[in-house]
Amino acid sequence: MIHPIFTEKQNFVKSAQRIASYIHKTPIITCESINRLAGCDIYFKCENFQKAGAFKSRGASNAVFSLIENGFKGDVATHSSGNHAQAISRVARFAGIGARVVMPENSLMSKIEATKEYGADVTFCVPTLEARESTLANVIEQTGAREIHPYNNVDIVLGQATCTMEILDEIQPDTIVAPVGGGGLLAGTALAASHFGQSVQVIAAEPSGASDAWHSFRTMQFVPSENPKTIADGLLTSLGLLTFPVMLRHVSDVLLADENQIVEAMRLMWQRAKILAEPSSAVPLAAILANRAIFAGRKVVVIVSGGNADIDNLPWK
Amino acid sequence: MIHPIFTEKQNFVKSAQRIASYIHKTPIITCESINRLAGCDIYFKCENFQKAGAFKSRGASNAVFSLIENGFKGDVATHSSGNHAQAISRVARFAGIGARVVMPENSLMSKIEATKEYGADVTFCVPTLEARESTLANVIEQTGAREIHPYNNVDIVLGQATCTMEILDEIQPDTIVAPVGGGGLLAGTALAASHFGQSVQVIAAEPSGASDAWHSFRTMQFVPSENPKTIADGLLTSLGLLTFPVMLRHVSDVLLADENQIVEAMRLMWQRAKILAEPSSAVPLAAILANRAIFAGRKVVVIVSGGNADIDNLPWK
Numbered sequence: 336m337i338h339p340i341f342t343e344k345q346n347f348v349k350s351a352q353r354i355a356s357y358i359h360k361t362p363i364i365t366c367e368s369i370n371r372l373a374g375c376d377i378y379f380k381c382e383n384f385q386k387a388g389a390f391k392s393r394g395a396s397n398a399v400f401s402l403i404e405n406g407f408k409g410d411v412a413t414h415s416s417g418n419h420a421q422a423i424s425r426v427a428r429f430a431g432i433g434a435r436v437v438m439p440e441n442s443l444m445s446k447i448e449a450t451k452e453y454g455a456d457v458t459f460c461v462p463t464l465e466a467r468e469s470t471l472a473n474v475i476e477q478t479g480a481r482e483i484h485p486y487n488n489v490d491i492v493l494g495q496a497t498c499t500m501e502i503l504d505e506i507q508p509d510t511i512v513a514p515v516g517g518g519g520l521l522a523g524t525a526l527a528a529s530h531f532g533q534s535v536q537v538i539a540a541e542p543s544g545a546s547d548a549w550h551s552f553r554t555m556q557f558v559p560s561e562n563p564k565t566i567a568d569g570l571l572t573s574l575g576l577l578t579f580p581v582m583l584r585h586v587s588d589v590l591l592a593d594e595n596q597i598v599e600a601m602r603l604m605w606q607r608a609k610i611l612a613e614p615s616s617a618v619p620l621a622a623i624l625a626n627r628a629i630f631a632g633r634k635v636v637v638i639v640s641g642g643n644a645d646i647d648n649l650p651w652k
Numbered sequence: 653m654i655h656p657i658f659t660e661k662q663n664f665v666k667s668a669q670r671i672a673s674y675i676h677k678t679p680i681i682t683c684e685s686i687n688r689l690a691g692c693d694i695y696f697k698c699e700n701f702q703k704a705g706a707f708k709s710r711g712a713s714n715a716v717f718s719l720i721e722n723g724f725k726g727d728v729a730t731h732s733s734g735n736h737a738q739a740i741s742r743v744a745r746f747a748g749i750g751a752r753v754v755m756p757e758n759s760l761m762s763k764i765e766a767t768k769e770y771g772a773d774v775t776f777c778v779p780t781l782e783a784r785e786s787t788l789a790n791v792i793e794q795t796g797a798r799e800i801h802p803y804n805n806v807d808i809v810l811g812q813a814t815c816t817m818e819i820l821d822e823i824q825p826d827t828i829v830a831p832v833g834g835g836g837l838l839a840g841t842a843l844a845a846s847h848f849g850q851s852v853q854v855i856a857a858e859p860s861g862a863s864d865a866w867h868s869f870r871t872m873q874f875v876p877s878e879n880p881k882t883i884a885d886g887l888l889t890s891l892g893l894l895t896f897p898v899m900l901r902h903v904s905d906v907l908l909a910d911e912n913q914i915v916e917a918m919r920l921m922w923q924r925a926k927i928l929a930e931p932s933s934a935v936p937l938a939a940i941l942a943n944r945a946i947f948a949g950r951k952v953v954v955i956v957s958g959g960n961a962d963i964d965n966l967p968w969k
Contacts, residue, residue, distance in 0.1 A: 362679035362698075362701075365676075384681050384925075386684070388926060605963050609701055609928045611927070652964070
């Protein structure tokens with residue numbers, strides 16, 4: 336069942352107002368040569384230019400300032416290997432509260448450094464979901480911090496929805512394609528499209544090597560992510576209880592892209608469109624190019640979810 | 653003496669109208685962590701997102717369509733190792749005329765391919781100014797094509813000026829920093845700032861390894877570029893007769909950056925601001941970071957001139 340908070344348009348408007356001064360209104364970029372290749376008109380919504388380098392700053396701002404509005408004064412905590420960690424740390428600093436972040440010890444050095452630079456207290460753990468959760472539970476027990484889950488949190492989903500609210504303020508697309516990992520961005524996109532769009536179709540893009548959302552969508556049963564293998568490191572997680580029902584109700588399709596297609600799409604975005612997209616952000620374009628017929632002649636928005644790529648280890652080397 | 657066409661504000665307005673449908677209005681991006689490093693508020697005007705990947709599309713569109721308006725029906729020609737070639741080729745195709753481009757045989761493969769993809773007829777020559785000019789003279793003799801020089805052309809300078817007109821429509825900076833090679837962008841920037849700005853200071857940034865503009869500015873005598881050596885391959889050329897007097901009159905200072913500073917600034921732009929800047933476009937930020945005191949606390953626009961970097965050979969590898 337879709338969470339009742341999501342059925343009220345006003346909750347989306349309120350979230351957009353709450354976070355307006357803490358986030359960027361990001362630009363939309365077009366590229367003639369990619370349009371020729373794809374056979375449709377693509378509008379790249381560049382969340383790689385979002386604060387802390389990813390759309391995650393939207394949800395993080397909404398979740399943290401929603402707590403503050405309700406009189407919360409403690410620390411916040413989360414486990415994350417990347418963009419959510421940076422986003423929470425940054426906004427906690429703005430809110431004048433502490434951030435406690437559990438990171439797997441194999442996280443990218445650049446993401447660890449950025450998280451620390453934003454002032455977070457970082458605890459490392461072995462890179463398994465179990466270790467992340469138990470380490471976070473310990474941190475919370477010791478510090479009394481409040482967990483902000485990266486997608487199983489209504490304020491996070493409402494925050495991510497503001498990206499599509501911005502898109503629809505500027506253009507009227509036929510289709511919006513968002514990558515899907517835990518589904519926070521996807522759910523926010525689909526909900527915003529249903530509240531504020533005019534017959535806008537929302538399609539999810541997922542790596543073949545982490546195709547749990549694809550299986551969940553097709554079987555209409557929750558299928559967890561098991562041993563995912565993909566360069567798109569932001570899309571490894573399972574859907575959540577909040578996001579799965581939204582996907583079933585408001586998403587038109589889930590399309591897959593394999594690793595070669597993802598790397599090729601990422602390279603096209605860098606070389607042709609000059610968009611510094613991280614691998615996860617190249618999955619939508621990869622899925623479009625792998626399914627040209629579906630998009631032919633359409634006006635398609637691609638959400639470029641983030642730009643925290645490892646520029647010392649580019650996948651086409 | 654400054655060319656009289658440049659003293660009429662109306663000529664700038666007319667150029668902006670002429671090219672409006674052939675170019676992008678490019679976004680302005682900010683980055684908190686770079687601002688902290690620099691000690692000033694930097695606004696990156698992202699001409700890397702311009703059509704054909706660089707500001708050159710502005711001047712090229714203005715020059716080609718100015719010819720078309722005057723009844724010209726032949727081909728256009730130029731010599732260029734890079735962005736000007738792509739820009740001229742692209743806009744000639746739009747105008748329905750041919751483009752003949754002389755390129756040094758050591759040009760980046762990606763730039764050669766892009767120029768050909770835009771439909772230009774490419775002739776290669778050895779990589780010396782002499783060979784470029786004599787080969788171009790041959791091409792022009794054989795084809796009757798009209799040369800469009802990359803900066804010794806009033807319509808080119810008027811076109812480049814539209815970048816700063818866009819900036820001043822959006823924000824009121826204290827200072828604008830532009831890279832200087834032949835001086836087309838710099839002259840356009842300085843002229844637009846003087847016509848449309850409110851006490852906006854314009855500063856040029858140049859590689860130490862190609863410091864002819866710096867010498868010319870300080871001696872107030874034209875000093876040609878001799879054996880320049882820099883990674884900033886768009887800034888190798890000498891100033892021109894049109895651009896040098898504009899620099900003397902309207903530019904406040906020329907600042908230098910060495911090769912290490914340029915690479916470090918480029919890396920910061922990619923890693924922190926997610927701006928895919930080519931080396932030449934990193935020279936302004938490098939010059940700011942090398943001269944922090946001059947910019948302290950100021951509102952500074954950096955013109956990111958282009959994004960045609962070689963993503964297979966990044967300078968920090």
